[in-house]
Amino acid sequence: GVPEVPVRPITERRVSRRIQVGPVAVGGGAPVSVQSMTTTRTSDIGATLQQIAELTASGCQIVRVACPTQDDADALATIARKSQIPVIADIHFQPKYVFAAIEAGCAAVRVNPGNIKQFDDRVKEIAQAAKDHGTPIRIGVNAGSLDRRLLQKYGKATPEALVESALWEASLFEEHEFRDIKISVKHNDPVVMIEAYRQLAEQCDYPLHLGVTEAGPAFQGTIKSAVAFGALLSRGIGDTIRVSLSAPPAEEVKVGIQILESLGLRQRRLEIVSCPSCGRAQVDVYKLADEVTAGLEGMEVPLRVAVMGCVVNGPGEAREADLGVASGNGKGQIFVKGEVIKTVPESKIVETLIEEAMKLAEQMDQDGVGP
Numbered sequence: 347g348v349p350e351v352p353v354r355p356i357t358e359r360r361v362s363r364r365i366q367v368g369p370v371a372v373g374g375g376a377p378v379s380v381q382s383m384t385t386t387r388t389s390d391i392g393a394t395l396q397q398i399a400e401l402t403a404s405g406c407q408i409v410r411v412a413c414p415t416q417d418d419a420d421a422l423a424t425i426a427r428k429s430q431i432p433v434i435a436d437i438h439f440q441p442k443y444v445f446a447a448i449e450a451g452c453a454a455v456r457v458n459p460g461n462i463k464q465f466d467d468r469v470k471e472i473a474q475a476a477k478d479h480g481t482p483i484r485i486g487v488n489a490g491s492l493d494r495r496l497l498q499k500y501g502k503a504t505p506e507a508l509v510e511s512a513l514w515e516a517s518l519f520e521e522h523e524f525r526d527i528k529i530s531v532k533h534n535d536p537v538v539m540i541e542a543y544r545q546l547a548e549q550c551d552y553p554l555h556l557g558v559t560e561a562g563p564a565f566q567g568t569i570k571s572a573v574a575f576g577a578l579l580s581r582g583i584g585d586t587i588r589v590s591l592s593a594p595p596a597e598e599v600k601v602g603i604q605i606l607e608s609l610g611l612r613q614r615r616l617e618i619v620s621c622p623s624c625g626r627a628q629v630d631v632y633k634l635a636d637e638v639t640a641g642l643e644g645m646e647v648p649l650r651v652a653v654m655g656c657v658v659n660g661p662g663e664a665r666e667a668d669l670g671v672a673s674g675n676g677k678g679q680i681f682v683k684g685e686v687i688k689t690v691p692e693s694k695i696v697e698t699l700i701e702e703a704m705k706l707a708e709q710m711d712q713d714g715v716g717p
């Protein structure tokens with residue numbers, strides 16, 4: 347489960363309306379949720395549900411599925427019913443799939459107004475259907491598919507163009523008294539993206555779905571997303587996030603969760619505080635940190651474990667952590683809650699840390715700390 351209470355909020359959150367994506371509240375002070383998108387053919391129900399199960403296990407809270415064909419639309423009802431987390435149907439081009447997704451019981455529908463012909467004329471019916479079923483809509487504007495009129499007006503997908511597109515579509519829904527909306531204005535350039543969301547946040551109170559679109563392969567995409575989300579979330583902007591990587595979707599979730607934990611918007615689980623090593627190191631810090639990380643993988647309690655290469659900062663950091671080691675002279679001083687509990691030979695550091703971590707985790711579980 348995900349802890350409800352932010353532990354160390356970096357700033358006041360922007361005040362936004364709240365919508366419900368199935369059981370997950372988005373906006374209105376709800377914890378920032380992490381979402382991802384399946385890469386399977388949606389019509390392959392088994393494979394899609396399998397991937398959703400993996401995403402759920404990795405901590406994903408909301409999942410989006412593409413719906414480019416009638417077969418995909420036909421699969422939505424089963425997927426929505428059997429998924430452990432709320433399913434959002436992602437619709438481009440064909441308004442008929444918007445209705446199909448709403449009928450199928452999807453927790454929300456994402457529409458891209460730039461990619462749906464005569465979208466504006468269909469808004470009334472969409473608003474009515476969504477209202478009847480209590481289905482929120484994400485207006486998902488994307489730099490790569492900006493409304494042609496706005497592309498002509500602004501020359502390219504500027505922040506102003508993205509915001510104008512989103513707010514125009516929202517105003518059409520508002521005309522039909524429909525406000526169960528969240529908005530995204532994605533761009534692949536974090537600078538444009540940050541500015542777009544900043545402007546959007548000032549001009550409306552809808553909850554915002556953050557995303558850097560087409561962010562790239564894992565390394566580049568992780569950095570782009572972390573920088574952009576960090577800039578926005580640190581100003582209180584953003585209610586749900588999706589990291590887009592050219593990598594398996596569970597990786598996106600891991601990155602998303604780490605971003606929220608780094609900003610104190612979600613309670614940390616395991617944290618390894620390890621030094622970068624330097625000419626003073628008396629132990630192979632990289633290897634030690636990797637082995638400790640691997641040994642403690644999946645630990646759910648908020649445990650801070652320090653792995654330090656020598657005695658310069660070692661004892662200090664190790665003392666600040668729940669558990670730590672400061673290495674030196676072929677030995678490791680093991681700290682628990684600030685006290686040296688023992689000194690072990692280098693070959694025993696990893697197993698001793700893991701052993702002590704398990705004891706602490708058990709204690710924390712009994713005390714009801716953690717998720």
Ligand code: SF4
Binds near residue numbers: 657659660
């Ligand atoms: Fe270097 Fe020691 Fe600091 Fe690690 S803890 S970076 S080995 S001085």
